[in-house]
Amino acid sequence: MSESTLAEPAAPTTLLETGGLSVRYGGVSANSDIDISVAAGEIVGLIGPNGAGKTTFVDAVTGFTKSTGTVSLRGERLDKASPHRRRRAGMARTWQAGELFTDLTVAQNLAVAVQSVGLRAMLADVVNGSRPPADVISAALELVGLDDAADQLPGELTLGHQKLVGVARALVGGTQLVLLDEPAAGLDTHESRDFGIELRRIAATGIGILLIDHDMSLVLDVCDRLYVLDFGRVIASGPPAAIQDDPAVISAYLGSPEVDPDTERPTADGPTGHAPKETP
Structure with missing residues (x-):
């Protein structure tokens, strides 16, 4: 068989797709026009400083807070559906106080x-x-x-x-898609590493994972792609290596670009022990 007749590998099935998702509380915009996708078998990280709107986004996707824009699971619109219907469709989440x-x-x-x-x-x-x-x-x-x-x-x-x-x-x-809201909080380095291994094993079965966590070692090690939120907007997206070098991300969240990744990894408190930027 000639090389030109070989079939192209099938693209991963898109599970979650949001379009222009926005959340407002009175005059405050918590999420603004967020477009995010997660494919089957993929771990996608959603990171950003405290108050950036990450949990609000998960609340909106899973139907626990009102939003505008679209939320789809395997191409089925769910943005008008109740949380229970979204759960039955194959979308689940964890809670910070779980x-x-x-x-x-x-x-x-x-x-x-x-x-x-x-x-x-x-x-x-x-x-x-x-x-x-x-x-x-x-x-x-x-x-x-x-x-x-x-x-x-x-x-x-x-x-x-x-x-x-x-x-x-x-x-x-x-469940086809799971949204994990700070699941590794409180784990030490070894526990976090073992937890990440299990997440990769889960994703390998075809389940899509959206991961929110402040443990940057975990996020950078296990995620295929990252989205970065700041003040409710996506300011960067791409593979972890590119995100680490993005000036906007460094300014908003990761801290000083002077950190040697071989000796020190950024954490929730910033790479030098300083707290990440907070939103008002």
């Missing part, structure tokens, strides 16, 4: 996330009792490498594994 139920097992924590809501579901639960979908829960735990922890309580796990349970809770039930 504590687990300490008196429930890991499996029970995941079961809560897929419990049906509404009067019909409540009546069925009264009549038949709660029947957690064991196979669905097992599949989600296997995705994050915790299939042997189903019967343990969260307090019996390391912090890193507790964070992964939070991710599994978002993945349970056929």
